[in-house]
Amino acid sequence: MIEVVRIPVLSDNYVWLVHEPDSGETTVIDPAVADPVLAEVVKHGWQITQIWNTHWHPDHTGGNAAIKAATGCTVTAPAAEAGRIPTLDRAVGEGDIVCLGEIEAEVIEVPAHTAGHIAYLLPSECAAFVGDTLFAMGCGRLFEGTPAQMHANMQRLAALPPDTLVYCAHEYTLANGRFALTVEPDNRALVERMAEVEALRARGEATVPTTIALERATNPFMRAGSVEELAKRRAAKDAF
Numbered sequence: 001m002i003e004v005v006r007i008p009v010l011s012d013n014y015v016w017l018v019h020e021p022d023s024g025e026t027t028v029i030d031p032a033v034a035d036p037v038l039a040e041v042v043k044h045g046w047q048i049t050q051i052w053n054t055h056w057h058p059d060h061t062g063g064n065a066a067i068k069a070a071t072g073c074t075v076t077a078p079a080a081e082a083g084r085i086p087t088l089d090r091a092v093g094e095g096d097i098v099c100l101g102e103i104e105a106e107v108i109e110v111p112a113h114t115a116g117h118i119a120y121l122l123p124s125e126c127a128a129f130v131g132d133t134l135f136a137m138g139c140g141r142l143f144e145g146t147p148a149q150m151h152a153n154m155q156r157l158a159a160l161p162p163d164t165l166v167y168c169a170h171e172y173t174l175a176n177g178r179f180a181l182t183v184e185p186d187n188r189a190l191v192e193r194m195a196e197v198e199a200l201r202a203r204g205e206a207t208v209p210t211t212i213a214l215e216r217a218t219n220p221f222m223r224a225g226s227v228e229e230l231a232k233r234r235a236a237k238d239a240f
């Protein structure tokens with residue numbers, strides 16, 4: 001069993017620390033910055049052995065160099081973005097397996113937010129680290145890809161086991177939910193979820209991880225019935 005720790009950094013990023021006790025390995029997923037991550041591992045008495053990046057954006061890789069220098073860890077990142085992640089040791093793509101001790105993470109390619117964006121699926125842990133592809137009630141902006149690609153990503157993630165814990169890289173839930181309500185004002189699951197989210201945020205609490213089941217019930221991008229519908233919703237959200 002892995003232990004997962006959420007580290008809130010910058011304005012709304014979540015860096016995820018994943019510890020595997022049998023091997024003692026710890027990986028950092030998408031370290032935007034180094035210092036808060038290094039401070040957090042000390043608190044737990046862990047040592048960082050790996051970094052896993054989902055895409056090249058600086059708010060996901062900005063801590064790579066300093067963490068690598070401090071710990072000697074190895075950096076795994078998307079092969080398609082290797083040129084933009086100079087700290088990379090291992091370039092991975094669709095179907096590759098990355099190990100944390102005996103725990104296997106399967107790499108899937110989910111391009112659209114960036115051209116080489118990947119996600120790490122840990123089937124034995126019922127966990128998925130999805131970077132900026134899937135958010136609670138939202139999806140990433142289409143900076144380097146198409147609505148068709150994001151639609152395919154949403155359908156693929158929707159097919160994961162419903163109880164899969166989805167670890168996204170930002171706390172965007174409240175704004176996403178407000179937009180989602182404009183799309184499906186009568187969706188009861190969505191209305192109920194927003195009441196919970198508003199209460200959590202009012203107390204300063206995190207709303208992530210989410211689950212595939214919750215997203216299937218409330219996420220307007222995962223629920224888009226066609227590429228065209230997703231494209232329309234994404235454009236409306238960009239202007240929301």
Ligand code: ZN
Nearest residue numbers: 055057113132
């Ligand atoms: Zn990003």
Ligand code: FE
Nearest residue numbers: 057059132169
């Ligand atoms: Fe980001």
